[in-house]
Amino acid sequence: MRIFRRYFWWGALALALLAGLLFSRTAGQRPAVIVACPDIVKGCALPHGRLHVRFERQPHPMQVFRIEVALPDVREVHARFSMRGMEMGLNRYRLLSDGPGRWHADVMLPACIHGRNDWSLVLEANGSSYEVPFKSS
Numbered sequence: 001m002r003i004f005r006r007y008f009w010w011g012a013l014a015l016a017l018l019a020g021l022l023f024s025r026t027a028g029q030r031p032a033v034i035v036a037c038p039d040i041v042k043g044c045a046l047p048h049g050r051l052h053v054r055f056e057r058q059p060h061p062m063q064v065f066r067i068e069v070a071l072p073d074v075r076e077v078h079a080r081f082s083m084r085g086m087e088m089g090l091n092r093y094r095l096l097s098d099g100p101g102r103w104h105a106d107v108m109l110p111a112c113i114h115g116r117n118d119w120s121l122v123l124e125a126n127g128s129s130y131e132v133p134f135k136s137s
Contacts, residue, residue, distance in 0.1 A: 030127065030128060030129070031129070032122060032131040033128070033130050033131070034132075034133070035053070035132045036133075037134055040054065040055045041054065041055050041057060041058055042054065043068075044132065046130075050072070051069070051070070051123070051130055052069070052070040052071075053067065053068070053069050053070075053121070053123065053130075054067075055067060055068075055134075056068070058137050059109050059119075059134070059137075060109070060136060060137055061109040061111045061112060061136060062108060063108065064107070065106070066104055066105070066107075067079055067093075067095065067105050067121070068102075068104050069102070069103040070102055071101060071103065071123070072101035073126075074101075074126050075126070076094065076095070076125065077094075077095040077103045077124070077125045078093065078094055078123070078124045079092070079107060079123050080092045080093065080121075080122050080124075081107075081110060081119055081120070081121060081122070082120050082122055083120070086112070086116070089110055091108075091110050109136055117135050117136045118133070118135060119134055119135070119136055120132065120134070
């Protein structure tokens, strides 16, 4: 029983530290800007042209495809995939620079065991987040 108590408290401490780390990473971020995108392969832009994003082809889960982003005046860009109401695990990608304001990454959608295809690409740069809803095939 004594061993159980020791492990219980270490586990509780680890969970508290993890929750604090996750909260601190999201607490300073502004709400995501939603970017409407009827055709992610053709590409989409914010109304003022600050962000442009496109996929090289229609994405399929567990198959590699390329993201291309134009976003000026940022030091680095990260991308991840999410679904509403579902935890998709760790799938954060650091985009590579193609020159001033141009970024790319070869990425892969996680598998969804429920067969859903309603995804969001979340781009993070300079404390701002952009959410781009799209469908996989």
